[in-house]
Amino acid sequence: MEYWRIGVVLDSQTLMMLSEKYVANTYARYPILLVRGKGTRVWDLEGKEYLDFVSGLAVCNLGHCHPKVVKAIRDQAEKLIHVSNFYYIEPQIQLASLLCKHSFADKVFFCNSGAEANEGAIKLARKYAKEKMGENRHEIITMERSFHGRTMATLTATAQEKFHKGYAPLMPGFKYVPFSDINAVKGAIDSKTCAILVEPIQGEGGVNCPTEGYLKALREICDEKGILLIFDEVQVGMGRTGKLFAYEHEGVEPDMLTLAKSLAGGVPIGALLIRKGIAESFKPGDHASTFGGNPLATAAGIAALTTILEEGMLENCQQVGEYFFTRLEKIGEKFSFIKEVRGRGLILGMELKIDGSSIVKEMMRRGILINCTMGNVLRFLPPLIVTKEEVDRVIEMLEEVFKGISDQK
Ligand SMILES: Cc1ncc(COP(=O)(O)O)c(C=O)c1O
Numbered sequence: 001m002e003y004w005r006i007g008v009v010l011d012s013q014t015l016m017m018l019s020e021k022y023v024a025n026t027y028a029r030y031p032i033l034l035v036r037g038k039g040t041r042v043w044d045l046e047g048k049e050y051l052d053f054v055s056g057l058a059v060c061n062l063g064h065c066h067p068k069v070v071k072a073i074r075d076q077a078e079k080l081i082h083v084s085n086f087y088y089i090e091p092q093i094q095l096a097s098l099l100c101k102h103s104f105a106d107k108v109f110f111c112n113s114g115a116e117a118n119e120g121a122i123k124l125a126r127k128y129a130k131e132k133m134g135e136n137r138h139e140i141i142t143m144e145r146s147f148h149g150r151t152m153a154t155l156t157a158t159a160q161e162k163f164h165k166g167y168a169p170l171m172p173g174f175k176y177v178p179f180s181d182i183n184a185v186k187g188a189i190d191s192k193t194c195a196i197l198v199e200p201i202q203g204e205g206g207v208n209c210p211t212e213g214y215l216k217a218l219r220e221i222c223d224e225k226g227i228l229l230i231f232d233e234v235q236v237g238m239g240r241t242g243k244l245f246a247y248e249h250e251g252v253e254p255d256m257l258t259l260a261k262s263l264a265g266g267v268p269i270g271a272l273l274i275r276k277g278i279a280e281s282f283k284p285g286d287h288a289s290t291f292g293g294n295p296l297a298t299a300a301g302i303a304a305l306t307t308i309l310e311e312g313m314l315e316n317c318q319q320v321g322e323y324f325f326t327r328l329e330k331i332g333e334k335f336s337f338i339k340e341v342r343g344r345g346l347i348l349g350m351e352l353k354i355d356g357s358s359i360v361k362e363m364m365r366r367g368i369l370i371n372c373t374m375g376n377v378l379r380f381l382p383p384l385i386v387t388k389e390e391v392d393r394v395i396e397m398l399e400e401v402f403k404g405i406s407d408q409k
Pocket residue numbers: 057112113114115116118147148149150199203204232233234235236260261
């Protein structure tokens with residue numbers, strides 16, 4: 001049977017079986033197959049509705065299939081889907097200027113994913129430092145529990161051993177220190193250091209917020225030593241924390257910043273935002289990506305970015321985020337297995353003293369998608385358009401599931 005022909009209708013059991021057979025086994029998947037999305041909701045093949053507090057892992061910040069993003073994709077697809085970076089690309093130019101207008105940056109390099117954006121940052125940091133400070137300057141300091149991607153360089157930058165297993169030898173040139181420990185950073189800097197790479201809030205590592213003043217102190221050290229400060233905002237950028245970029249909360253600007261995930265409302269894209277004086281170290285031929293900044297992705301990016309700014313999504317994220325945080329903390333007082341609630345805006349984490357995987361499954365059975373990271377941190381990443389009523393529904397359901405585990409205080 002030719003499964004791939006348009007018009008062939010398969011049931012989800014058959015599709016899952018074909019997935020096991022033909023798709024590389026790199027993901028532990030839940031047994032549901034999602035086929036449609038609108039706003040905060042997604043539906044599986046059988047028509048069951050789910051309230052989505054995962055958002056494709058911080059990708060669908062505008063909600064699923066936002067009409068302005070859909071229109072931009074449709075209009076651009078009819079005009080021009082792809083051309084080479086040999087030529088100037090209209091929406092690429094517009095998205096780059098829009099990103100610069102709303103950030104610290106003066107130039108943008110486009111690519112296709114978060115890992116690729118971080119690869120670009122790592123390469124440019126080395127190139128800049130070698131040019132300005134000498135051949136020996138190549139080392140990058142990253143933080144324990146960080147996550148920067150799955151390519152060899154970004155995997156090495158990711159200071160979590162579990163992701164390294166089986167892939168030795170790793171890339172040389174990275175040094176790890178505990179997150180939010182400024183003295184550890186000071187101790188790690190030496191004559192080889194060229195940059196510090198850090199997430200303003202760690203996402204995959206368990207929704208870890210830095211202590212007050214940490215990012216500012218990093219900026220000061222970088223200025224003092226002449227090394228570069230790189231913020232990885234792949235997960236927390238594009239409004240997720242209630243400001244367009246997380247660094248805005250602290251009033252601390254990086255030298256480079258990486259974006260991906262929600263930048264184009266769900267269309268694959270990555271971007272490296274760069275400050276003047278550093279961007280110039282990239283010259284024609286130094287770095288490239290076939291699809292980087294292609295017309296389709298950047299047209300979607302313009303629609304996503306302008307919609308976030310123009311439809312009050314940042315304000316909603318702040319208000320509903322604070323409400324959600326407070327409600328999570330209230331539940332935290334009721335159950336002894338809840339350790340802590342963390343996060344900002346609509347990236348919230350609830351650390352448990354128990355494994356969280358069965359809670360995710362039970363919530364899913366009840367029609368709510370949430371995530372668990374590091375084994376015991378429930379992570380909530382709803383679209384930025386989420387309402388307080390939807391938060392109430394998740395809270396009520398969580399409480400019911402927690403009661404099932406019992407152990408009430
Ligand atoms: C902070 C951060 N950086 C980089 C990445 C890697 O992005 P991608 O999966 O698009 O390569 C992720 C993915 O979760 C991330 O959270």
